[in-house]
């Protein structure tokens with residue numbers, strides 16, 4: 001039976017370190033500032049944004065939230081981002097995705113100052129990560145959090161280990177593959193066009209599922225003893241809890257996979273809480289850099 005990697009507990013460790021380091025920065029007269037921008041009223045997005053703002057306040061940050069109506073124009077959003085770019089009290093800018101269909105997401109992301117891009121989505125940060133310039137990059141929060149969880153089991157150096165990442169998104173799959181490569185793993189990125197995915201997955205010492213398909217990865221896809229990182233967060237109907245109720249599941253069939261894995265992350269309580277903790281870590285890092293100080297390692 002697998003060890004369960006407790007994302008909530010590791011996230012608390014990260015946040016504790018952020019709080020301590022925020023106090024250190026205060027001695028230099030600096031308060032980390034995070035601006036979260038949300039456009040439209042998607043209820044799930046509202047919940048995530050609220051917990052980001054709550055965490056930021058808990059860390060002692062200057063935390064601002066901009067909630068804009070769904071019909072906000074692209075130009076108005078660009079103007080807000082430019083205002084935040086120019087605001088010296090703001091070290092991190094997060095524009096919650098997805099944006100309404102009439103707004104060009106790529107244009108918004110590329111408008112964010114790369115040195116305030118705590119999501120790590122700007123071309124400059126993608127390039128920094130891709131070339132191994134990790135001391136100037138912002139690494140996307142979800143894969144950064146996944147790597148810290150993996151480190152608890154496998155250490156920092158993954159030499160000799162094979163990793164299979166299922167999913168090739170810009171926000172998880174691709175940056176995750178780059179981080180695993182930077183840690184010396186032998187990395188394969190699989191996706192919907194991959195031939196015999198179950199057989200490929202079963203070769204992985206480290207299996208990362210980031211596809212957004214509820215419980216797609218079955219128990220027999222898991223190599224015995226493998227470390228399984230489940231990045232999926234899927235809300236599915238749960239009639240057993242009552243009419244109209246839902247529950248969260250990952251991309252991995254947890255009950256099956258935990259019988260074969262050596263260690264596995266749960267959903268909820270796995271990568272999700274780590275994502276928010278790493279957003280705090282990235283914002284802190286940004287404030288240290290702006291102050292000309294060496295940021296702490298996480």
Ligand SMILES: Nc1nc(=O)c2c([nH]1)NC[C@@H]1CN(c3ccc(C(=O)N[C@@H](CCC(=O)O)C(=O)O)cc3)C=[N+]21
Pocket residue numbers: 047048094095096097098119141142233248267268269270271272273274275276
């Ligand atoms: N620019 C941008 N950056 C993001 O990082 C970003 C985004 N847009 N858009 C939406 C996704 C989603 N996301 C989550 C963060 C935490 C949990 C989380 O803490 N989940 C809890 C459960 C929460 C619940 O009960 O719904 C858990 O897994 O235990 C989930 C999802 C960040 N995202």
